[in-house]
Amino acid sequence: MVNEYKKSGVDLDSVKGIHSAIVDILSKTYKNTVLGAGHYAGVIKIGDLNLAMHVDGVGTKTLLALKTGILDTVGIDCVAMNVNDIACVGARPLAILDYLALEKEDKDLVMSVLRGILKGANYAGAEVVGGETAIMPSVVNGFDVSCSVLGKVEKLITGKEISPGDLVIGLPSNGLHSNGFSLVRRLIDEGKISLKDYGEEIMKPTAIYSNIILSVLNKIKGAAHITGGSFSKLHRVTGYGIDMKMPDPPEIFKVIENAGVPHDEMYKVFNMGIGMILFISEEHVDDVKRAIAEKNINAIDLGKVTKDHSEVILRTYKGSVLHL
Template sequence: MNEYRDSGVNLDKLREYHEGIRSLISSTYRRTIVGAGHYAGVVNINGINLAIHTDGVGTKTLLALRTRKFKPIGIDCVAMNVNDLVCVGARPVALVDYLALESEDDELVKEIIEGIVEGAKVSDSEVVGGETAIMKGVVNGFDVACTALGVVEKTKLGNEVRPGDVLLGLASDGIHANGYSLVRKLIDEGKLSLEDWEDELMRPTRIYVREVLSVLDLIKGAAHITGGAFAKLRRITEYSLEINLPDPPDVFKEIERAGVSHREMHRVFNMGIGMILFVPEDTVEEVENKLSNRVKTYRLGKVRGDQGKIKLRSYKNQILDI
């Protein structure tokens, strides 16, 4: 049975690191409105709330080297940042990138930057600079990260979420950019065919900026479903959540058939839901109508009245505590 920990990623240890880091960096806060622990930090500068976030693409870069498909990685890098910015109610305005190479690779550099530019245009933000470095002996292949800046339109931290609010899921475009250490382990073990699933595995992360901003006044919170999957909902609320997931895209079923437990699939992957909106019951229909021409939506469940677990009902009709 393949688990994420076996592929080199211990989610519990990562959470431990995050807690330790959060404790240390909080001593620097002076203008901070939202510190570490949410989807993006927010600082107040002369009366303007600015949101900032930095992220990379993880080990999906190693599959890009094997497939020579680099443009999706540039899009991923933007998406992993701007999707988090809108979760605090920020409109992305600018970003910078950092591209580190093991050695010269003209095709790689060109396609990565093309992807970053495409992602920036989809998110209505501007690439205002960056850094490219060659660091043989330090980098294996390449790594890329972005830092994105946004102006907070209307703060959405989940503080207003209450029992009865509806969880509205926005469809993903596949597995996006997390869980690839586990995916690569399955490929290396011969349990998952890269040749058969290359297009799905290299499909870029969907950018939800325009969708979320179009309904920002009608929702109470938004959660980008990435590493750690549905545990990310705890960034929005501590209330109990009951979620009924739809039938996922075939790539998730194939990964599970390759040997990943049903519960682990829902701890690691988005299972076809890339963003979850917390919506008052009386505005759900309006939100659905506004999004109908942009993205497929699913009514997943509701916020319950006590503090407790996240309970998922999977496509196999199994109840999973996350």
């Protein structure tokens, strides 16, 4: 049970049930689908090509973007949430579409968000080929933004190759990224976190990992983008057990925890400083870590895959042991 998040209006257990129902319905449409709903991206076969597709937004982070005036970073967030996910199935992003819904006309807002989308797309090596802007008073509060991405699968990775003994490494996050903001906003509204003191830290954009994953694609067995639902996402990638010791998280996570979120719940809602997890055989781990270091990123040793259980065990920085 994730109590504080539920009080903020998000029931993760209920959401999982909705997702399961959606997957069951969508599967009835599959004809050329190689990888369907329930993984990080859908993959469809067209001729000799496997094409990956995904759609995602930035959630209620948009409301804090309006409060802080930091608008361009949510455009980067929107791109990151998409390109990171298709990279988890081995796809290189090619084209992006954006959808921006507004409560009222606001050219400055549109241009700020678009600048962020373009910056993220350029970094990921994708083209923004079009989009849609809608004015929807009484439907939208402020604005909402989402993107769709199309990518070419260079090597399909689903996690099926993962086996006991494989090593698990993490890539550091850039902060909260784009999840848990309904909870963060409630803590701000209750005066438990100062937006003046922590606004810039909270609004840091989601890190883009797609280039890193693609550079080591032939040496990894699986990848997991840590987003909504946090480390429960690892169940998407493998049915084996995973035993990980988590590092000391960045200060912003401790601020949130000290504002009243139980320690265990932090690891069920937030990325706690780890934005992407890679699964690698022991023979390739040094090569992968070296390639990541060349991009000025320090990979973090987290643990390994086990055969003794089918759950994710997290050993937190405070010494707690969580079973997910």
